[in-house]
Amino acid sequence: MLVKVFGSAVFGVEATTITIEVNTDKGIGYHLVGLPDNAIKESCYRIAAALKNNGLEMPGRKITINMAPADLRKEGSAYDLTIAVGILMASGQIIAKDVNQYIIMGELSLDGTLQPISGALPIAIKAKEEGFKGFFLPKPNATEAAIVDGINVFGVENLKQVLDFFEGKSLLEPEVFDTRTAFFNALDHPEFDFSDVKGQESIKRCMEIAAAGGHNIILIGPPGAGKTMLAKRLPGILPPMTLREALETTKIHSVAGKLKSVGLMSQRPFRSPHHTISNVALVGGGSYPQPGEISMAHNGVLFLDELPEFKRDVLEVMRQPLEDREVTISRAKFTVTYPSSFMLVASMNPSPGGFFNDGDTPVNPSEMRRYMGKISGPLLDRIDIHIEVTPVPFEKLSDLQKGETSAQIRQRVIRARERQSTRFFKFDHVHYNAQMNTKHIREFCVLDEASLQLLKQAMDRLNLSARAYDRILKVARTIADLDDCVNVLAQHIAEAIQYRSLDREGWLG
Structure with missing residues (x-):
């Protein structure tokens, strides 16, 4: 007897429907075809035990299972439930x-209970x-799948619940999730707040400018100056995600299996990988490609602490x-694309010892130069704002007065x-100032004579690079936007010049 049951495979952040064809015939054997990986091939043992422990049996006949389309690679244990029903x-x-009106997915335990899967959304x-009528999946994944309107999502705990439903022995209530209410209720509750940061007013101003224009930023300062503390608070001042951005971000985290029973992500992600990370873990890939840290940070912030300690080849793969x-x-046989629109926030010590070349802690400039040389010029070229972070004096640390909140800055x-x-609005791929190319800069950053002279003098005196x-x-345009100015003025250029520390000749001492 031949039957067809439907499952699904995820490639990149998109899903493809898989038809599970099960045929029983005379003879003995279990044949699984259609490019399954080892996890799927081992499903026969899990299925046999689950059936026996639920009063059913694996038929003592020849079983042939085809996973169509047969030329697509299938992976993971999420097809256990689909194959068992078939x-x-x-x-x-x-x-x-x-x-045939339902998608059925789930990993079976030996007692018939279901384990969570990846890519439910x-x-x-x-x-x-x-046009499927419903979707059966493990209970822990039901909330994320219920984000989608127009399809019944049934979160089930075990094999028996699915079988009883199809045989009409019991009814299941579809999972209900009010996407918009849950999304908008969680928008204004950032985990970290800028009011907790003592002092560092100039750095807070830099973070505000970076958030307003979507600029990448690097913080340079000695240990304990507050670089990590400031970086963690950046997502709290970024504009709230739109519903479209939230769905995009949730899809990526769903594919990676990182949602942990959260329905819709409403806070911008903040990813902070360790400096020992590999280039595949950072950008994504592997034998069966998975999203990397830069895709997990989509619509959010990627924080690279102690940038020079990352392997050079790891940093270079971020350029494109x-x-x-x-x-x-x-x-060889397929290509997947993951979105990775993120803000890069990097931090570093100015030297291997952690300090600047000043009177209190003299550092050999050649050591600083060698340390900075670990970061390539093309990568620094993609970072708009360079700012030095100095330690906070005792008077500021002991001040009980609260600073400006993240909510005020965010407005x-x-x-x-x-x-x-x-x-x-008329450009498809440009939404904020950091995305401007040379043509946009010439159109939207027109300078008056005073501003041009100031910029010329600064480049000559400070020996700023081209x-x-x-x-x-770009940064001056953002400062002008924060000041609600139509044109870029001299004071905006003057402030923007301060934020190019690493381009100044002689900065290393």
């Missing part, structure tokens, strides 16, 4: 007439697009995603972003 139907142990989206805001992973950032959205020119104009 075997029971093909052997006549259950009758389920409308099973993109699977639910694809199921709705293809920083420009294109997506990463493409190619294999100014939102207003600046709204001006940029209006300015770039690469600093466009970066200064």
